[in-house]
Amino acid sequence: EARKAEATKAEAEAKRVAAAEASAKKEEKKRQAEEKKAAAAAAAEARKQEAEAKRAAAAEAAAKKKAAAAEAAAKKKAAAAEAAAKKKLQAEAKKTAAQAQKTVEKAAPGATISLFGAFGGGAPPAPAPAAPAKGVKAPAKVSVAPRGVPTISGWKQNRDGSISGFISGSPAFDDGEAVTTSPIKGEASGGAVVQTGSGSKYFLAPVEAKQRSTTFTLFGGGEPKATPAPAPAQPPTAKADAAKAAEAKRAAAQQAAEERKAAAEAKQQEALAAAQAKREEQQRLAEERKAAAEAKRQEALAKREQQQRLAQEQKAAAAAAAEAKRQEALAAAQAKKEQQQRLAQQKKAAAQAQKSVEKAPPGATINLFGGLGGGEKPKAAAPAPMPKTTKRSPTFTLLGGGGGKVAPAPAPAKSAPTGPSPAALAAQARKEQQAKLAAERKA
Secondary structure (H helix, E strand, O other), X not given: OHHHHHXXXXXXXXXXXXXXXXXXXXHHHHHHHHHHHHHHHHHHHHHHHHHHHHHHXXXXXXXXXXXXXXXXHHHHHHHHHHHXXXXXXXXXXXXXXXXXXXXXXXXXXXXXXXXXXXXXXXXOOOOOOOOOOOOOOOOOEOOOOOOOOOEEEEEEEOOOOOEEEEEEOOOOOOOOEEEEOOOXXXXXXXXXXXXXXXXXXXXXXXXXXXOOOEEOOOOOOOOOEEOOOOOOOOOOHHHHHHHHHHXXXXXXXXXXXXXXXXXXXXXXXXXXXXXXXHHHHXXXXXXXXXXXXXXXXXXXXXXXXXXXHHHHHHHHHHHHHHHHHHHHHHHHHHHHHHHHHHHXXXXXXXXXXXXXXXXXXXXXXXEOOOEEOOOOOOOOOOOOOOOOOOOOOOOOOOOOOOOOOOXXXXXXXXXXXXXXXXXHHHHHHHHHHHHHHHHHHHO
16 A cells, blocks of 8 residues: 555646646747747848838938939929020010111211210210229230130120120020120229129120221211221110020029029938938837847746756755655665564564473473473572472473473563564664755755
Protein backbone atom coordinates (compact mmCIF):
# COMPACT_ATOMS: atom_id res chain seq x y z
CA GLU A 1 0.00 0.00 0.00
CA ALA A 2 2.85 2.38 0.83
CA ARG A 3 4.44 1.69 -2.54
CA LYS A 4 1.11 2.23 -4.30
CA ALA A 5 0.63 5.56 -2.51
CA GLU A 6 4.17 6.58 -3.39
CA ALA A 7 3.57 5.70 -7.05
CA THR A 8 0.36 7.72 -7.03
CA LYS A 9 2.18 10.73 -5.59
CA ALA A 10 5.00 10.41 -8.12
CA GLU A 11 2.45 10.23 -10.96
CA ALA A 12 0.66 13.35 -9.67
CA GLU A 13 3.98 15.20 -9.43
CA ALA A 14 4.88 14.17 -12.97
CA LYS A 15 1.49 15.47 -14.19
CA ARG A 16 2.09 18.77 -12.40
CA VAL A 17 5.55 19.13 -14.00
CA ALA A 18 4.05 18.34 -17.42
CA ALA A 19 1.36 20.96 -16.88
CA ALA A 20 4.05 23.53 -15.97
CA GLU A 21 6.00 22.68 -19.13
CA ALA A 22 2.81 22.98 -21.22
CA SER A 23 2.13 26.39 -19.67
CA ALA A 24 5.69 27.50 -20.47
CA LYS A 25 5.28 26.35 -24.09
CA LYS A 26 1.99 28.23 -24.30
CA GLU A 27 3.64 31.42 -23.03
CA GLU A 28 6.44 30.94 -25.57
CA LYS A 29 3.92 30.64 -28.41
CA LYS A 30 2.10 33.73 -27.13
CA ARG A 31 5.39 35.67 -27.04
CA GLN A 32 6.25 34.59 -30.59
CA ALA A 33 2.78 35.67 -31.75
CA GLU A 34 3.25 39.07 -30.08
CA GLU A 35 6.67 39.48 -31.73
CA LYS A 36 5.18 38.64 -35.13
CA LYS A 37 2.37 41.12 -34.52
CA ALA A 38 4.88 43.84 -33.53
CA ALA A 39 7.00 43.09 -36.63
CA ALA A 40 3.90 43.29 -38.86
CA ALA A 41 2.90 46.61 -37.25
CA ALA A 42 6.43 47.98 -37.80
CA ALA A 43 6.36 46.88 -41.46
CA ALA A 44 2.95 48.49 -41.94
CA GLU A 45 4.21 51.70 -40.36
CA ALA A 46 7.25 51.68 -42.65
CA ARG A 47 5.00 51.24 -45.69
CA LYS A 48 2.78 54.06 -44.44
CA GLN A 49 5.79 56.37 -44.02
CA GLU A 50 7.03 55.48 -47.50
CA ALA A 51 3.60 56.29 -48.94
CA GLU A 52 3.57 59.59 -47.01
CA ALA A 53 7.01 60.44 -48.37
CA LYS A 54 5.85 59.67 -51.92
CA ARG A 55 2.76 61.83 -51.46
CA ALA A 56 4.87 64.68 -50.07
CA ALA A 57 7.28 64.38 -53.02
CA ALA A 58 4.35 64.38 -55.46
CA ALA A 59 2.84 67.44 -53.74
CA GLU A 60 6.21 69.18 -53.87
CA ALA A 61 6.60 68.37 -57.57
CA ALA A 62 3.05 69.61 -58.24
CA ALA A 63 3.79 72.85 -56.37
CA LYS A 64 6.97 73.35 -58.40
CA LYS A 65 5.10 72.64 -61.63
CA LYS A 66 2.32 75.04 -60.67
CA ALA A 67 4.81 77.76 -59.77
CA ALA A 68 6.66 77.23 -63.07
CA ALA A 69 3.37 77.38 -64.97
CA ALA A 70 2.38 80.59 -63.16
CA GLU A 71 5.76 82.13 -63.91
CA ALA A 72 5.53 81.11 -67.59
CA ALA A 73 2.01 82.56 -67.81
CA ALA A 74 3.19 85.82 -66.23
CA LYS A 75 6.09 86.02 -68.68
CA LYS A 76 3.78 85.27 -71.58
CA LYS A 77 1.33 87.92 -70.44
CA ALA A 78 4.10 90.48 -70.01
CA ALA A 79 5.49 89.61 -73.46
CA ALA A 80 2.02 89.96 -74.97
CA ALA A 81 1.54 93.35 -73.31
CA GLU A 82 4.94 94.50 -74.50
CA ALA A 83 4.21 93.29 -78.04
CA ALA A 84 0.86 95.11 -78.02
CA ALA A 85 2.50 98.33 -76.84
CA LYS A 86 5.21 97.92 -79.46
CA LYS A 87 2.62 97.35 -82.17
CA LYS A 88 0.69 100.41 -81.03
CA LEU A 89 3.82 102.54 -81.13
CA GLN A 90 4.64 101.24 -84.59
CA ALA A 91 1.14 102.07 -85.82
CA GLU A 92 1.35 105.58 -84.38
CA ALA A 93 4.81 106.05 -85.92
CA LYS A 94 3.57 104.93 -89.32
CA LYS A 95 0.62 107.28 -89.04
CA THR A 96 2.86 110.19 -88.15
CA ALA A 97 5.22 109.34 -90.99
CA ALA A 98 2.31 109.20 -93.46
CA GLN A 99 1.03 112.59 -92.29
CA ALA A 100 4.51 114.08 -92.64
CA GLN A 101 4.82 112.62 -96.10
CA LYS A 102 1.51 114.13 -97.15
CA THR A 103 2.50 117.49 -95.76
CA VAL A 104 5.82 117.42 -97.64
CA GLU A 105 4.10 116.45 -100.88
CA LYS A 106 1.60 119.33 -100.57
CA ALA A 107 4.22 121.92 -99.63
CA ALA A 108 5.61 124.33 -102.24
CA PRO A 109 9.26 124.03 -103.13
CA GLY A 110 11.56 125.80 -100.67
CA ALA A 111 8.84 126.29 -98.08
CA THR A 112 9.54 125.77 -94.42
CA ILE A 113 7.37 123.03 -92.99
CA SER A 114 6.38 122.97 -89.35
CA LEU A 115 4.55 119.96 -87.97
CA PHE A 116 3.25 122.06 -85.11
CA GLY A 117 1.19 124.57 -87.08
CA ALA A 118 -0.37 125.29 -90.40
CA PHE A 119 1.62 125.17 -93.60
CA GLY A 120 3.88 128.19 -93.93
CA GLY A 121 2.82 129.48 -90.56
CA GLY A 122 5.11 130.54 -87.86
CA ALA A 123 6.54 127.41 -86.33
CA PRO A 124 7.13 127.63 -82.63
CA PRO A 125 10.73 127.86 -81.70
CA ALA A 126 12.42 124.64 -80.83
CA PRO A 127 12.48 124.12 -77.11
CA ALA A 128 15.80 124.54 -75.50
CA PRO A 129 17.31 121.35 -74.23
CA ALA A 130 17.13 120.82 -70.54
CA ALA A 131 20.12 122.24 -68.81
CA PRO A 132 22.25 119.61 -67.11
CA ALA A 133 22.17 119.54 -63.36
CA LYS A 134 25.02 121.13 -61.52
CA GLY A 135 27.82 118.75 -60.70
CA VAL A 136 26.72 116.25 -63.39
CA LYS A 137 29.58 115.38 -65.69
CA ALA A 138 28.81 115.54 -69.43
CA PRO A 139 28.87 112.09 -71.06
CA ALA A 140 31.99 111.18 -73.01
CA LYS A 141 31.61 111.35 -76.79
CA VAL A 142 32.40 108.40 -79.06
CA SER A 143 32.23 107.95 -82.79
CA VAL A 144 30.25 104.69 -82.82
CA ALA A 145 27.74 103.13 -80.48
CA PRO A 146 29.14 100.69 -77.92
CA ARG A 147 28.24 97.06 -78.34
CA GLY A 148 24.69 96.27 -77.23
CA VAL A 149 23.63 99.93 -76.88
CA PRO A 150 20.80 101.05 -79.26
CA THR A 151 21.38 104.14 -81.43
CA ILE A 152 18.92 107.03 -81.70
CA SER A 153 19.39 109.15 -84.80
CA GLY A 154 17.58 112.34 -85.77
CA TRP A 155 17.05 112.85 -82.06
CA LYS A 156 15.78 115.82 -80.10
CA GLN A 157 15.55 116.42 -76.38
CA ASN A 158 12.12 117.38 -75.08
CA ARG A 159 11.29 119.78 -72.28
CA ASP A 160 10.93 117.00 -69.72
CA GLY A 161 14.41 115.73 -70.56
CA SER A 162 13.27 112.78 -72.68
CA ILE A 163 14.76 112.00 -76.10
CA SER A 164 12.67 111.56 -79.25
CA GLY A 165 14.11 110.09 -82.43
CA PHE A 166 14.45 107.02 -84.62
CA ILE A 167 15.95 103.95 -82.97
CA SER A 168 18.11 101.19 -84.41
CA GLY A 169 19.99 98.23 -82.97
CA SER A 170 17.34 97.51 -80.29
CA PRO A 171 15.91 93.98 -79.75
CA ALA A 172 12.60 95.52 -78.64
CA PHE A 173 12.00 97.81 -81.64
CA ASP A 174 12.42 97.67 -85.38
CA ASP A 175 15.18 99.74 -86.96
CA GLY A 176 13.96 103.21 -87.93
CA GLU A 177 11.00 103.10 -85.52
CA ALA A 178 10.14 106.42 -83.83
CA VAL A 179 10.53 106.28 -80.06
CA THR A 180 10.53 108.63 -77.09
CA THR A 181 12.60 107.67 -74.06
CA SER A 182 12.04 108.52 -70.45
CA PRO A 183 13.94 111.53 -69.05
CA ILE A 184 17.69 111.06 -69.19
CA LYS A 185 20.35 111.91 -66.67
CA GLY A 186 22.77 114.65 -67.62
CA GLU A 187 23.22 116.54 -70.89
CA ALA A 188 22.18 115.22 -74.30
CA SER A 189 24.81 115.67 -77.02
CA GLY A 190 25.60 113.94 -80.26
CA GLY A 191 28.09 111.08 -80.09
CA ALA A 192 27.35 110.47 -76.37
CA VAL A 193 25.81 107.54 -74.48
CA VAL A 194 22.98 108.73 -72.26
CA GLN A 195 21.15 106.85 -69.52
CA THR A 196 17.52 107.16 -68.44
CA GLY A 197 16.21 107.15 -64.88
CA SER A 198 15.25 103.47 -65.24
CA GLY A 199 18.80 102.54 -66.27
CA SER A 200 18.33 102.16 -70.06
CA LYS A 201 21.24 103.39 -72.20
CA TYR A 202 21.10 104.93 -75.67
CA PHE A 203 23.73 106.24 -78.10
CA LEU A 204 22.83 109.62 -79.59
CA ALA A 205 24.02 109.81 -83.17
CA PRO A 206 26.27 112.80 -83.97
CA VAL A 207 24.52 115.72 -85.65
CA GLU A 208 25.99 116.32 -89.11
CA ALA A 209 26.19 119.86 -90.57
CA LYS A 210 24.13 120.13 -93.76
CA GLN A 211 24.10 122.62 -96.66
CA ARG A 212 21.27 124.96 -95.96
CA SER A 213 19.13 126.29 -98.86
CA THR A 214 17.76 129.76 -99.19
CA THR A 215 14.05 129.94 -98.60
CA PHE A 216 11.53 132.61 -98.09
CA THR A 217 10.05 132.96 -94.66
CA LEU A 218 6.52 133.95 -94.00
CA PHE A 219 7.62 136.54 -91.50
CA GLY A 220 9.21 138.86 -94.03
CA GLY A 221 9.89 139.36 -97.74
CA GLY A 222 12.61 141.00 -99.71
CA GLU A 223 16.04 139.64 -99.87
CA PRO A 224 16.33 135.95 -99.53
CA LYS A 225 18.27 134.60 -96.61
CA ALA A 226 19.51 131.25 -95.52
CA THR A 227 17.15 129.34 -93.38
CA PRO A 228 18.25 126.62 -91.00
CA ALA A 229 17.64 123.02 -91.88
CA PRO A 230 14.31 121.82 -90.65
CA ALA A 231 14.47 120.24 -87.25
CA PRO A 232 13.69 116.55 -87.10
CA ALA A 233 10.03 115.90 -86.82
CA GLN A 234 8.96 115.68 -83.29
CA PRO A 235 6.28 113.11 -82.48
CA PRO A 236 3.10 114.51 -81.12
CA THR A 237 2.50 114.64 -77.42
CA ALA A 238 0.01 111.74 -77.59
CA LYS A 239 2.74 109.52 -78.96
CA ALA A 240 5.09 110.44 -76.15
CA ASP A 241 2.36 109.81 -73.64
CA ALA A 242 1.64 106.42 -75.22
CA ALA A 243 5.32 105.52 -75.13
CA LYS A 244 5.53 106.52 -71.48
CA ALA A 245 2.39 104.56 -70.71
CA ALA A 246 3.78 101.52 -72.53
CA GLU A 247 7.05 101.84 -70.64
CA ALA A 248 5.19 102.15 -67.33
CA LYS A 249 3.00 99.21 -68.27
CA ARG A 250 6.04 97.12 -69.12
CA ALA A 251 7.68 98.08 -65.84
CA ALA A 252 4.47 97.26 -63.94
CA ALA A 253 4.13 93.94 -65.74
CA GLN A 254 7.77 93.12 -65.02
CA GLN A 255 7.34 94.08 -61.37
CA ALA A 256 4.13 92.02 -61.13
CA ALA A 257 5.91 89.07 -62.73
CA GLU A 258 8.77 89.40 -60.28
CA GLU A 259 6.32 89.63 -57.39
CA ARG A 260 4.47 86.54 -58.60
CA LYS A 261 7.76 84.74 -59.00
CA ALA A 262 8.83 85.74 -55.50
CA ALA A 263 5.45 84.65 -54.11
CA ALA A 264 5.71 81.33 -55.95
CA GLU A 265 9.23 80.81 -54.66
CA ALA A 266 8.14 81.69 -51.12
CA LYS A 267 5.20 79.29 -51.39
CA GLN A 268 7.50 76.60 -52.75
CA GLN A 269 9.97 77.13 -49.92
CA GLU A 270 7.11 77.03 -47.44
CA ALA A 271 5.84 73.77 -48.95
CA LEU A 272 9.36 72.32 -48.85
CA ALA A 273 9.78 73.35 -45.20
CA ALA A 274 6.38 71.87 -44.32
CA ALA A 275 7.23 68.63 -46.12
CA GLN A 276 10.61 68.46 -44.37
CA ALA A 277 8.98 69.08 -40.98
CA LYS A 278 6.39 66.40 -41.71
CA ARG A 279 9.08 63.93 -42.70
CA GLU A 280 11.05 64.67 -39.54
CA GLU A 281 7.91 64.28 -37.41
CA GLN A 282 7.09 60.98 -39.10
CA GLN A 283 10.66 59.79 -38.59
CA ARG A 284 10.52 60.76 -34.91
CA LEU A 285 7.22 58.95 -34.42
CA ALA A 286 8.59 55.89 -36.22
CA GLU A 287 11.65 55.87 -33.98
CA GLU A 288 9.45 56.19 -30.89
CA ARG A 289 7.25 53.32 -32.05
CA LYS A 290 10.32 51.25 -32.84
CA ALA A 291 11.77 51.95 -29.40
CA ALA A 292 8.45 51.04 -27.76
CA ALA A 293 8.27 47.79 -29.74
CA GLU A 294 11.87 46.97 -28.78
CA ALA A 295 11.13 47.69 -25.12
CA LYS A 296 8.04 45.49 -25.30
CA ARG A 297 10.05 42.73 -26.94
CA GLN A 298 12.73 42.96 -24.25
CA GLU A 299 10.05 42.87 -21.57
CA ALA A 300 8.46 39.78 -23.14
CA LEU A 301 11.88 38.15 -23.41
CA ALA A 302 12.63 38.86 -19.75
CA LYS A 303 9.21 37.52 -18.77
CA ARG A 304 9.78 34.37 -20.80
CA GLU A 305 13.19 33.84 -19.21
CA GLN A 306 11.61 34.36 -15.77
CA GLN A 307 8.93 31.81 -16.57
CA GLN A 308 11.50 29.34 -17.82
CA ARG A 309 13.58 29.81 -14.70
CA LEU A 310 10.55 29.34 -12.47
CA ALA A 311 9.54 26.25 -14.43
CA GLN A 312 13.06 24.83 -14.06
CA GLU A 313 13.04 25.60 -10.34
CA GLN A 314 9.63 24.00 -9.94
CA LYS A 315 10.79 20.99 -11.91
CA ALA A 316 13.94 20.68 -9.81
CA ALA A 317 11.95 21.07 -6.60
CA ALA A 318 9.47 18.45 -7.74
CA ALA A 319 12.28 16.09 -8.68
CA ALA A 320 13.97 16.69 -5.30
CA ALA A 321 10.70 16.12 -3.45
CA ALA A 322 10.07 12.93 -5.42
CA GLU A 323 13.61 11.72 -4.68
CA ALA A 324 13.19 12.53 -0.98
CA LYS A 325 9.90 10.65 -0.89
CA ARG A 326 11.48 7.72 -2.67
CA GLN A 327 14.37 7.65 -0.21
CA GLU A 328 11.92 7.92 2.66
CA ALA A 329 9.88 5.05 1.26
CA LEU A 330 13.05 2.97 0.82
CA ALA A 331 14.15 3.70 4.39
CA ALA A 332 10.70 2.82 5.71
CA ALA A 333 10.65 -0.41 3.72
CA GLN A 334 14.14 -1.32 4.99
CA ALA A 335 13.16 -0.61 8.60
CA LYS A 336 9.99 -2.64 8.19
CA LYS A 337 11.96 -5.51 6.72
CA GLU A 338 14.44 -5.48 9.58
CA GLN A 339 11.57 -5.39 12.11
CA GLN A 340 9.94 -8.34 10.43
CA GLN A 341 13.24 -10.24 10.51
CA ARG A 342 13.64 -9.58 14.26
CA LEU A 343 10.10 -10.70 14.95
CA ALA A 344 10.66 -13.86 12.93
CA GLN A 345 13.85 -14.61 14.88
CA GLN A 346 12.05 -14.09 18.18
CA LYS A 347 9.20 -16.41 17.13
CA LYS A 348 11.70 -19.04 16.03
CA ALA A 349 13.55 -18.86 19.37
CA ALA A 350 10.26 -19.19 21.29
CA ALA A 351 9.23 -22.23 19.21
CA GLN A 352 12.59 -23.93 19.84
CA ALA A 353 12.26 -23.32 23.59
CA GLN A 354 8.79 -24.81 23.55
CA LYS A 355 10.04 -27.93 21.79
CA SER A 356 12.90 -28.32 24.31
CA VAL A 357 10.49 -28.15 27.27
CA GLU A 358 8.20 -30.72 25.71
CA LYS A 359 11.06 -33.19 25.10
CA ALA A 360 12.79 -32.82 28.50
CA PRO A 361 12.31 -35.77 31.12
CA PRO A 362 10.63 -34.95 34.38
CA GLY A 363 12.95 -33.27 36.87
CA ALA A 364 15.47 -32.31 34.22
CA THR A 365 16.96 -28.85 34.14
CA ILE A 366 16.60 -27.26 30.71
CA ASN A 367 19.04 -24.57 29.57
CA LEU A 368 17.65 -22.68 26.62
CA PHE A 369 21.11 -21.23 25.88
CA GLY A 370 23.07 -24.53 25.85
CA GLY A 371 20.67 -27.38 25.19
CA LEU A 372 19.51 -30.26 27.36
CA GLY A 373 21.99 -30.93 30.23
CA GLY A 374 24.64 -28.95 28.44
CA GLY A 375 26.14 -25.53 28.81
CA GLU A 376 27.99 -24.02 31.65
CA LYS A 377 26.58 -24.86 35.04
CA PRO A 378 26.17 -22.17 37.65
CA LYS A 379 28.40 -22.27 40.65
CA ALA A 380 26.82 -24.18 43.55
CA ALA A 381 26.10 -22.30 46.68
CA ALA A 382 27.38 -23.37 50.06
CA PRO A 383 25.34 -26.31 51.35
CA ALA A 384 22.69 -25.25 53.81
CA PRO A 385 21.40 -27.38 56.67
CA MET A 386 19.13 -29.98 55.36
CA PRO A 387 15.58 -29.11 56.12
CA LYS A 388 12.88 -31.51 56.53
CA THR A 389 12.31 -32.82 53.17
CA THR A 390 9.33 -34.05 51.45
CA LYS A 391 9.14 -35.87 48.22
CA ARG A 392 9.32 -33.47 45.37
CA SER A 393 8.67 -33.84 41.70
CA PRO A 394 11.40 -33.09 39.11
CA THR A 395 11.93 -29.40 38.20
CA PHE A 396 13.31 -27.61 35.18
CA THR A 397 15.96 -24.92 35.10
CA LEU A 398 17.09 -22.76 32.29
CA LEU A 399 20.69 -22.70 33.59
CA GLY A 400 22.03 -26.30 33.88
CA GLY A 401 21.66 -30.08 33.93
CA GLY A 402 19.47 -32.42 35.99
CA GLY A 403 19.50 -33.51 39.65
CA GLY A 404 16.90 -33.52 42.23
CA LYS A 405 17.74 -30.12 43.46
CA VAL A 406 15.25 -27.42 43.55
CA ALA A 407 16.23 -24.84 41.01
CA PRO A 408 15.63 -21.23 41.66
CA ALA A 409 12.82 -19.63 39.77
CA PRO A 410 14.05 -18.41 36.43
CA ALA A 411 14.41 -14.66 35.98
CA PRO A 412 12.04 -13.11 33.50
CA ALA A 413 13.45 -13.20 30.01
CA LYS A 414 14.80 -9.87 28.81
CA SER A 415 13.72 -8.80 25.38
CA ALA A 416 16.50 -8.25 22.87
CA PRO A 417 17.25 -4.60 21.96
CA THR A 418 15.25 -3.62 18.95
CA GLY A 419 17.13 -0.36 17.92
CA PRO A 420 15.55 2.78 16.42
CA SER A 421 11.99 2.52 15.25
CA PRO A 422 11.21 2.58 11.46
CA ALA A 423 9.58 5.99 11.76
CA ALA A 424 12.74 7.43 13.36
CA LEU A 425 14.90 5.94 10.61
CA ALA A 426 12.64 7.39 7.90
CA ALA A 427 12.67 10.85 9.52
CA GLN A 428 16.46 10.73 9.77
CA ALA A 429 16.79 9.78 6.09
CA ARG A 430 14.39 12.55 5.07
CA LYS A 431 16.35 15.15 7.03
CA GLU A 432 19.62 14.06 5.42
CA GLN A 433 18.09 14.20 1.92
CA GLN A 434 16.64 17.69 2.48
CA ALA A 435 19.98 18.98 3.81
CA LYS A 436 21.74 17.59 0.74
CA LEU A 437 19.23 19.25 -1.67
CA ALA A 438 19.55 22.56 0.19
CA ALA A 439 23.34 22.42 -0.13
CA GLU A 440 23.06 21.66 -3.89
CA ARG A 441 20.67 24.61 -4.49
CA LYS A 442 22.92 26.96 -2.54
CA ALA A 443 25.91 25.84 -4.61
